[in-house]
Amino acid sequence: MTDPATPDTTTADLDDIVAAAATAAGPMATAGPSERAGWLRAAARALEAQRSVLVPLAQEESRLPEARLSGELSRTTGQLELLATEVETGAVWDAVIDHADPDWKPVPRPDLRRVAVPLGPVAVYAASNFPFAFSVAGGDTASALAAGCPVVVKAHPGHPRLSVAVAEVVAGALAEAGAPGALGLVHGFDAGIALIQHPAVRAGAFTGSIGAGRALFDLAAARPEPIPFYGELGSVNPVVVTPAAAAARAAEIGTGYAGSLSLGVGQFCTNPGILFAPSGAGVIEAAAAALAQVPAAPMLNDRIAQGYAQGLQSLREVEGVRVVVDGSSGDAPTPSLLAVDIDRFAEVDRLREECFGPVSIVVEYEDTDDVVAEVGSFDGQLTATVHGEDGDGVAAALVDTLAQRAGRVVWNDWPTGVAVTYAMQHGGPYPAATAATTSVGTAAVQRFGRPVAYQDLPQSLLPPPRRDDNPWNLPRRVDGTWQRP
Amino acid sequence: MTDPATPDTTTADLDDIVAAAATAAGPMATAGPSERAGWLRAAARALEAQRSVLVPLAQEESRLPEARLSGELSRTTGQLELLATEVETGAVWDAVIDHADPDWKPVPRPDLRRVAVPLGPVAVYAASNFPFAFSVAGGDTASALAAGCPVVVKAHPGHPRLSVAVAEVVAGALAEAGAPGALGLVHGFDAGIALIQHPAVRAGAFTGSIGAGRALFDLAAARPEPIPFYGELGSVNPVVVTPAAAAARAAEIGTGYAGSLSLGVGQFCTNPGILFAPSGAGVIEAAAAALAQVPAAPMLNDRIAQGYAQGLQSLREVEGVRVVVDGSSGDAPTPSLLAVDIDRFAEVDRLREECFGPVSIVVEYEDTDDVVAEVGSFDGQLTATVHGEDGDGVAAALVDTLAQRAGRVVWNDWPTGVAVTYAMQHGGPYPAATAATTSVGTAAVQRFGRPVAYQDLPQSLLPPPRRDDNPWNLPRRVDGTWQRP
Numbered sequence: 001m002t003d004p005a006t007p008d009t010t011t012a013d014l015d016d017i018v019a020a021a022a023t024a025a026g027p028m029a030t031a032g033p034s035e036r037a038g039w040l041r042a043a044a045r046a047l048e049a050q051r052s053v054l055v056p057l058a059q060e061e062s063r064l065p066e067a068r069l070s071g072e073l074s075r076t077t078g079q080l081e082l083l084a085t086e087v088e089t090g091a092v093w094d095a096v097i098d099h100a101d102p103d104w105k106p107v108p109r110p111d112l113r114r115v116a117v118p119l120g121p122v123a124v125y126a127a128s129n130f131p132f133a134f135s136v137a138g139g140d141t142a143s144a145l146a147a148g149c150p151v152v153v154k155a156h157p158g159h160p161r162l163s164v165a166v167a168e169v170v171a172g173a174l175a176e177a178g179a180p181g182a183l184g185l186v187h188g189f190d191a192g193i194a195l196i197q198h199p200a201v202r203a204g205a206f207t208g209s210i211g212a213g214r215a216l217f218d219l220a221a222a223r224p225e226p227i228p229f230y231g232e233l234g235s236v237n238p239v240v241v242t243p244a245a246a247a248a249r250a251a252e253i254g255t256g257y258a259g260s261l262s263l264g265v266g267q268f269c270t271n272p273g274i275l276f277a278p279s280g281a282g283v284i285e286a287a288a289a290a291l292a293q294v295p296a297a298p299m300l301n302d303r304i305a306q307g308y309a310q311g312l313q314s315l316r317e318v319e320g321v322r323v324v325v326d327g328s329s330g331d332a333p334t335p336s337l338l339a340v341d342i343d344r345f346a347e348v349d350r351l352r353e354e355c356f357g358p359v360s361i362v363v364e365y366e367d368t369d370d371v372v373a374e375v376g377s378f379d380g381q382l383t384a385t386v387h388g389e390d391g392d393g394v395a396a397a398l399v400d401t402l403a404q405r406a407g408r409v410v411w412n413d414w415p416t417g418v419a420v421t422y423a424m425q426h427g428g429p430y431p432a433a434t435a436a437t438t439s440v441g442t443a444a445v446q447r448f449g450r451p452v453a454y455q456d457l458p459q460s461l462l463p464p465p466r467r468d469d470n471p472w473n474l475p476r477r478v479d480g481t482w483q484r485p
Numbered sequence: 486m487t488d489p490a491t492p493d494t495t496t497a498d499l500d501d502i503v504a505a506a507a508t509a510a511g512p513m514a515t516a517g518p519s520e521r522a523g524w525l526r527a528a529a530r531a532l533e534a535q536r537s538v539l540v541p542l543a544q545e546e547s548r549l550p551e552a553r554l555s556g557e558l559s560r561t562t563g564q565l566e567l568l569a570t571e572v573e574t575g576a577v578w579d580a581v582i583d584h585a586d587p588d589w590k591p592v593p594r595p596d597l598r599r600v601a602v603p604l605g606p607v608a609v610y611a612a613s614n615f616p617f618a619f620s621v622a623g624g625d626t627a628s629a630l631a632a633g634c635p636v637v638v639k640a641h642p643g644h645p646r647l648s649v650a651v652a653e654v655v656a657g658a659l660a661e662a663g664a665p666g667a668l669g670l671v672h673g674f675d676a677g678i679a680l681i682q683h684p685a686v687r688a689g690a691f692t693g694s695i696g697a698g699r700a701l702f703d704l705a706a707a708r709p710e711p712i713p714f715y716g717e718l719g720s721v722n723p724v725v726v727t728p729a730a731a732a733a734r735a736a737e738i739g740t741g742y743a744g745s746l747s748l749g750v751g752q753f754c755t756n757p758g759i760l761f762a763p764s765g766a767g768v769i770e771a772a773a774a775a776l777a778q779v780p781a782a783p784m785l786n787d788r789i790a791q792g793y794a795q796g797l798q799s800l801r802e803v804e805g806v807r808v809v810v811d812g813s814s815g816d817a818p819t820p821s822l823l824a825v826d827i828d829r830f831a832e833v834d835r836l837r838e839e840c841f842g843p844v845s846i847v848v849e850y851e852d853t854d855d856v857v858a859e860v861g862s863f864d865g866q867l868t869a870t871v872h873g874e875d876g877d878g879v880a881a882a883l884v885d886t887l888a889q890r891a892g893r894v895v896w897n898d899w900p901t902g903v904a905v906t907y908a909m910q911h912g913g914p915y916p917a918a919t920a921a922t923t924s925v926g927t928a929a930v931q932r933f934g935r936p937v938a939y940q941d942l943p944q945s946l947l948p949p950p951r952r953d954d955n956p957w958n959l960p961r962r963v964d965g966t967w968q969r970p
Binding site for chain 1: 594
């Protein structure tokens with residue numbers, strides 16, 4: 001269902017767009033910290049200047065409320081600015097210098113200078129559920145630019161006109177800031193396939209479903225020259241409430257759970273899809289009461305709403321599943337809450353698959369040993385959460401077990417809300433992600449660099465990050481010792 | 486052709502060996518810097534103690550001379566010791582801590598603490614050409630252990646009894662040092678396939694041919710849960726001699742070239758397979774004179790010798806290729822040198838494929854622009870080398886172009902000899918490697934970690950690397966600022 005204003009990109013146009021990115025890659029690769037930071041800040045400023053145009057366009061296409069979208073745009077400009085600051089620290093060059101050492105054991109070593117150079121054009125696949133923050137100018141694009149790579153975005157069909165508007169704004173700002181050709185945009189399923197297979201594309205980044213993400217991962221791996229594919233796929237983000245926590249604050253936990261599972265109509269990759277709670281502890285009742293107050297709200301688009309209706313129905317039909325809150329489906333659903341005993345949960349794999357939308361399943365347990373065993377058998381997760389108390393006997397075992405299955409372990413909070421910081425990890429074992437990397441935070445930049453060592457080159461032939469006089473003032477590891485200007 | 490002393494590992498035995506590694510993974514993951522360093526040093530000491538047994542066994546199986554093997558064993562113990570020192574710096578934990586910040590923009594941030602945790606059991610595929618340094622206790626094994634991961638090695642059939650001996654020595658030392666089960670060994674083609682497909686294996690590392698490496702990469706990517714596969718595959722390691730360099734020191738360059746291409750009977754992954762030289766500059770003549778002095782020497786095994794004979798013959802048969810030094814093939818070949826004009830070279834893709842053994846091709850050119858164009862069209866390479874002079878007009882363009890195709894760019898030296906240091910990069914764009922990582926040097930450890938963030942956990946539930954009191958004295962990035970004890 002193509003929007004007539006944004007027709008599918010033809011093969012010839014795609015070739016031109018990728019060629020422009022490949023042409024941009026050369027000059028971009030030699031830009032220094034202030035220049036790279038300048039690109040990112042220019043993009044942030046340009047988006048901010050168009051806020052009054054972009055937010056209404058996003059509202060129209062995504063059905064999300066203004067406050068949410070306005071906040072999301074702030075997050076988007078904020079992460080561009082954080083990455084600009086990160087680029088200025090020089091850390092993203094990851095520079096390591098070994099001077100020649102005739103006494104190095106077991107044999108003398110030459111002069112070696114390693115720096116991360118940009119991979120080249122990156123294909124970014126935009127997500128439907130974050131029209132700004134995980135779309136055209138979102139985290140993947142920002143981190144690829146911060147690494148010095150041009151980007152070609154595959155627009156999400158859920159917000160095609162917003163994608164065009166953001167791409168125009170950002171591409172224009174990048175060109176003015178000295179990086180013409182740094183951002184391209186393509187539309188359509190076929191273009192998305194051709195993009196990951198294009199010989200000039202050097203990496204892929206994706207946020208979306210397991211099915212689509214795995215298909216693209218497989219295409220990236222099957223190329224004559226395989227390329228890295230950083231997919232952030234599905235997750236049910238299990239939450240465990242310990243008996244002590246339930247005894248101390250069942251009502252607070254239930255209310256927080258209701259808020260997290262219904263936030264954004266349940267359309268977050270960190271949505272808590274499964275919560276383990278002690279039988280009869282009152283968490284379910286508190287959550288049900290809070291959910292009854294949540295008004296109907298529209299889902300992102302018809303396809304997602306239909307998928308949710310089918311997924312919800314299939315969960316409700318599982319034998320042993322009880323409907324606690326009988327929410328609606330359709331274009332604008334109200335939240336649903338289901339419950340099942342842990343013995344039954346253990347028997348039905350279907351219950352641990354993601355259902356994208358405002359539903360969650362409470363798994364009631366009697367024995368904490370059963371919970372530790374169950375969560376240890378989960379597939380890879382973006383997040384896993386424990387609600388516990390100080391001195392809680394089972395907490396340590398839960399944290400250890402969950403850390404083996406998830407990229408982020410949360411204590412007494414909710415997984416929705418992913419801060420953009422230095423230490424954030426948004427990823428996890430497959431299928432949460434296709435690589436052991438993060439798509440959020442400053443570490444996301446590392447995905448798009450390739451280390452290259454120069455051996456014994458004269459200073460006159462060394463690019464700035466490798467020179468002894470360190471003209472870019474980079475932090476560097478020199479002869480094994482870190483030096484931070 | 487199975488050695489009766491080392492029968493192929495059965496499926497049941499393989500399951501047991503991987504299960505032992507998986508059991509070892511838990512305790513290994515929580516070991517601190519001094520404990521991890523202790524494993525590596527114990528392995529190095531144990532190998533050194535058995536030098537008088539291991540070197541003769543390696544000689545017998547690999548046909549390599551004693552001096553070379555003794556040096557290689559020193560390299561092997563040296564890299565275990567270097568990685569022990571690296572582990573003690575704490576850098577491999579890559580610890581990043583963000584304290585909660587209510588003023589973080591655009592929204593308050595929680596307390597986040599990210600650390601690289603070990604991936605789990607690693608499958609290491611040993612190489613034939615380095616019976617010590619890229620085999621059972623070689624660089625891949627050392628870096629996986631340094632990352633806290635147990636290892637299961639697929640022995641190379643070229644030195645099966647040495648593999649058993651090294652595995653016994655090292656596994657025993659690791660067990661005594663507190664890491665029982667940290668090293669397993671399997672034999673046989675089928676076991677190699679089953680190993681990369683085993684659900685408990687979390688990563689693969691490989692040094693060898695493009696064919697075998699790509700097959701294993703494809704299996705790793707096609708798993709229900711794909712795992713990273715770090716393959717170091719083929720490379721022809723192009724060398725360019727500029728006109729100025731040839732005019733200044735043709736004889737020295739030719740002699741150095743002869744030494745590098747015939748070193749180890751040409752059986753190095755960094756062997757210079759192609760050298761671009763100005764027509765009639767005398768490089769060929771000097772190389773030919775030096776090669777005429779190189780005695781016949783045995784190749785690693787019959788299969789490699791046969792492959793070399795076929796590869797050499799097929800190169801000699803290419804129209805336009807001239808035989809400059811008419812070396813022998815067979816079990817113990819003498820070096821061969823071929824030459825071809827650059828126009829003809831540009832037409833025959835076959836000429837830029839690796840031929841494993843003591844042969845190299847001199848590509849004669851008239852115009853340096855043609856050389857830049859040719860090297861720019863090469864597949865990914867481990868190394869690329871320039872011989873030039875101070876103020877050499879073409880050097881900058883060559884270095885820039887070669888850096889886009891290679892992991893290491895060498896100036897006025899030869900690519901053979903890979904120093905084990907902080908800044909070494911042994912890898913490169915596909916097919917030189919299957920990932921943008923290095924298999925040599927301290928950075929090789931990073932391949933086997935997975936970042937996990939803990940959010941808002943109480944200090945009492947934090948493992949040592951994440952605690953405020955930093956009991957392991959790790960270098961950490963705290964609130965954006967690097968802190969190095």
